Amino acid sequence: MSSTDYALYIENLTVSFDGFKAVDDVSIYVEKGTVHVVIGPNGAGKTTLLDLVCGKTKPTAGKIKFDDYDLTTMHEQDIVQAGVGRKFQTPSIYPSLTVFENLEVSYPKGRGVWGALGFKRDQEVIDRIHEVADMIYLSDKLQTPGELLSHGQKQWLEIGMLLIADLQMILLDEPVAGMSVVERKQTADLLRKISQNRSILVIEHDMNFVREIAHRVNVMHQGKVIAEGSMETVEKNEKVIEVYLGH
C-alpha cells in the first residue's frame, strides 16, 4: 500500500534532543476511519510523537505523510489547514470566551486577518455550533465562560473545537485524563461516533478505555514501538507485559 491509502503514514520517525532519542525509528500507520491508540509508560515518547505530527517539533529523520502532504516540512497552522488537528494533554481552551465563542473561533472560516475581520456569524455557523455542542454534551452550556467548565467538560470542549474545524485526522493526548467513570463512557461514545468519518490517533493510559475504543494499538517504550496489533494481541505480548502492563 502507498502512503496515501492511510489516514496517517509515519515511517522511521526519529527525533533526537542533544543525542537523546525521544522518538527512535517509529513507524505507525493509521488506517482511515479508525481509532488508533498509542500506549506506553511515562517517558515513552508518546507526546513527543504528537508534537512531531502537528509540527511543534521538527524530526531529525523519517517521514510523516497525510494525503499528499509531507507534514515534516509544514508550519503548525498549515498542518491544521491541511486537516490534522490536535488536543493537548492539559485541556487548552480559551478561558475568557464562552463555549459558543470557543467553538466559533475554531470554525474553519476567516483564518486570515482580513477574513477574521469580515467574518459573519450567519445561520450556518450558528447551526454548526449547536450541532457540535450537542455532540460534546455541552448544548446547555453555550453561554458559560470556558473557565467555569468542569475538567471533563473542558476536555470535551477541546474535542469539539477540533470537530468544528472539520479535520480528517484528529490527535488526542489523553482525552479522558481526570474524567469520572460516567464521563469516560460518554467520551468513548463520542469517539466512536466521530471516528465514523474521520481517523483518530489517541494517546492514553487508561486500559479499560483503550479496550473500549481502540481498533489498533501501538505500544511504545523508550522511544521505540515494541508491539503492534489489536488490543487482545498486544495485551498477550510478553514484552509489553514486562515493560508496562505487568506493573
Next chain:
Amino acid sequence: MKLLESGVVSENRKHIISFIILAATLLLVFPLVFDIFRLNLVAKYLSLAFAAVGLVICWGHGGILSLGQGVFWGLGGYCLAAFLKLEAAVNIANEAGTDQIKALTTVGLPDFMDWNQITELPYIWYPFKSFPITLICVLIVPGIVAFIIGLAIFKRRVSGVYFAIITQALCWIMEILFVTRQGWTGGINGITDLRTCLGWDIRTQAAQYTLYFLTAGLLLAVILFSKKILSSKLGQLLVAIRDMEDRVRFSGYDVSNFKIFSFCLAAMISAVGGALFVLNVGFMSPKLVTIAPSIYMVIFCALGGRESLIGVVYGTLIVCFGRTYFSEQFPELWMFLMGGIFIVVTVACPKGLAGLFESHGAKALAFLKKFLKIENLASKDKKEVEA
C-alpha cells in the same frame, strides 16, 4: 438561542449607555464647566487617550504589552508638525517681505534648518508640502514602523517581557534619532512655533474650542471603530491568543499575523492622537516621544482597566488631572501621591476602574434607584440583570 440573544443584547446595552455617558461628559459637561485654559488641557489629555485606546486593543485584548506607544504617538505628531512648520516658514517669509528675509534665511525653509546650515529642504520633508499626503503619512508612517518591528519580532515568536524591553529600546532609539538629527527634526527643541493650519490660526480661543471638539469627537469615533473590531471574530481571536496562544496556532491560525495587525492598529490610533496634540498645543518635542510618556500610557490603561475602551479614557483623564492638580498643590509631594494612587488601584482592583465598575456598578445603581424610590424601574432593571 434565546438566552444567547438576550445576553448579547444586555451586554450591548451596557456598552451603549457607558458610551453615551462618556460622550455627554466630553461634549457637554466639560465645555460647560471648564474655561478655555482648562478645556485646552483636557484636549491635550484626550489626545494622549488615543494611545491608551490603542493599548486596549494590543495589550488589553491581544496581550502584547508595548512600552513604546509614545513613539507612534510622536511619529504621528511629528508628521503633522512638519506640515505646519513648512506653512509657518512660508508665512514668515511673506510677512517679513522677501528681500529682508532673503538676506538672513532661505525662503520657505523652517527656521531650525537655517540654524543647522541646511539650505535646501531635505527629501524626507517633501511629502509634508501637501496636506492630504501629510494626513496619509500621519497614519502610514507609524503603521509601517510598527509593521516592520512586528514582522521582525512576532514572526520569530518573541513575546512578553522581551517584547516590552524591545519597545523600550525603540523609545530610546527614536529619542536619540530625533535629538541628533537636528537639521531634520529640530533636535531637542522639537518643532515649535506652529501657528496656522491651512491658513487657519490655531491659537485663537475659537480655534481651541473647535479643536477640543475635534479631538473629543475623533476619540469617540475611534472608540466606536475599535469596539467594532474587538467584537468581530478578530477581536475574539486576540483574546484567545492572549489566553492560550498555542491553542490558536494549532487551530490553523498564523498567530503572528494577528499580533502584527493589532500592534499596527494600536500604533496608528496612537498616531492620530499625536497629530491632534500638535494642533491643540502647537509644538512637538522628542521628550514626548520617549520612555516616560510611553510608560504613562500604560499606566492610563492599568488605572482605567486595560480591557475597557471607555475605562481608559477616564484613566487618562484622572492620571493627567491628578498630575496637574497635585503638582500645583503639592509641588514636593505630587510624585508620591501619584505613586500611591497607582499602588492602591493595582492592588485593590487589578482590572482597573472599569473592573470596579463592572463588579460594583450594578449594585450601586440598584441601591441608587431604591434610594430615589423609583421602584418600578429598579425591579425592571433587576429582571434584566438576572436574565
